[in-house]
Amino acid sequence: MNVLIVDDNEAAADLLQELLTLQDHTARCTYTAQQALDAAASERFDAALIDLTLPDFPGTEVARRLRAGMAEGAPKLLVAISGFSAQDAAGASARGLFDHHLQKPIDIDQLSAILAAAH
């Protein structure tokens, strides 16, 4: 799968990319919401891993715009990643918008299972 990653914690984003690559996926790292949207506009992704707290605008907004552009080949699988749980107030707005919610720290096996199921 080709995976789009957006997380302003660059170390975490880079590590995720490396992990996904080791698992025979391809991945591209972005660190701001705008970078992620630009990447999605220029390249086709099967899935997007979106951090909910981004410096320029919220991860939910990235998801909303990706969903709106779905017909033009935006990623079908959207996974929220956040320090907050899906039940927490900060995660509430993400409900319904994402296919999955992963709370940090991220377990790579869990992520792999989600990607494999969507394949």
Add this chain to the structure above:
Amino acid sequence: MSIDVESKLLIVDDLPENLLALEALIRGPGRAVYRATSAEQALALLLDHEFALAILDVQMPGMNGFELAELMRGTERTRHIPIIFVSAAGRELNYAFRGYESGAVDFLHKPLDPHAVTSKVNVFVDLHRHRKALGQEMEKLAAAHHMQEELVEQLRHTQRELEHAVRMRDDFMSMVSHELRTPLNTLYLETQLRQLNLSKGRLESFAPDRLPALIARDQRQIRNMVRLIDDMLDVTRMRRDALSIQPQPVDLAALARAVVEGLRQQAEAAGSVIALEAPGELRGVWDEFRIEQVLTNLLTNALRYGRGKPVEMMLSQAAGIAHITVRDQGIGIAPEDHERIFEQFERTDDSRKHASGLGLGLYITRKIVHLHNGRIDVESTPGHGALFKVELPLQAEAKTAMEAGA
């Protein structure tokens, strides 16, 4: 019902000897008798006193008793005073007195029957005392009711405060957990990556030349977590006013050199350097551990928001005060935020874009400085860096946050 009410009685007669005789009949404990020899004099007294009863002679030169009574009935203040007319029997009964409906009216006839006078007066005085006592009881009841309402309002206020405190604590826990998960995530991803590399036999990622960078990354995440936990505990102590300082003789210059050296790697990682300008030694009495926290917080902030430009720390001493300044050339702070950045959980929008954190560093820093009877200020313009200035009296006294009023 306690009746300790003084009843004032007004008697009006143009003949002083009649007044004396009447007063002798009606005076008694708990009563004050006021005499007037004319209606005009009576009106003056009515302005100054609140009477339980007025006894008016009908036949008076000038304004007579009925006319006086009508004036009394026409004024709100005197409208309800009971009136007893003293009249020569049968002589003035054809006078149409209006105003019966406003208050009690009775008649006594000359020559006065002492028994009739005292019993009538007693009835009106008792009535007055009871009404007064009732009024006092009503006032007390109203006051008690008012107090009760105030108490209920206080309780509601306390309840709101408690609810707010619980919400704050929940938010705090949620925020701490969120902030801890960020460095934890990086660490956990690192270990999972190593595990995967190991299981695939990719040992080149563990090559000796790559290990220092790996270790440095881990240490950075661990330091972040330790700092978060320390901040969280300090803030909890400050809330309970339990943060204390234990001043000991300290060489601030040596302490600053050690702190700068300890941050050298962190500065390198930020692409920056810290220049320290300090005298050979700067001795004072402070809590060394807490002052180290102040220096570390200010320098760490300067590195975080300093855009990789050099950071300067200067120490000096003048007039029993140690001066510490930390200057960066980074993103700066808008004037409207200069006060807010010292409050807990306050972070400027700019700072959020540049680094994660709870927004506790400067709050803790200021508390510590205040505990040392010192002060901290900031000068900054957005885009042109920030200058933090700390003044510490050379001698600090051992105290807790409560005593510092901080």
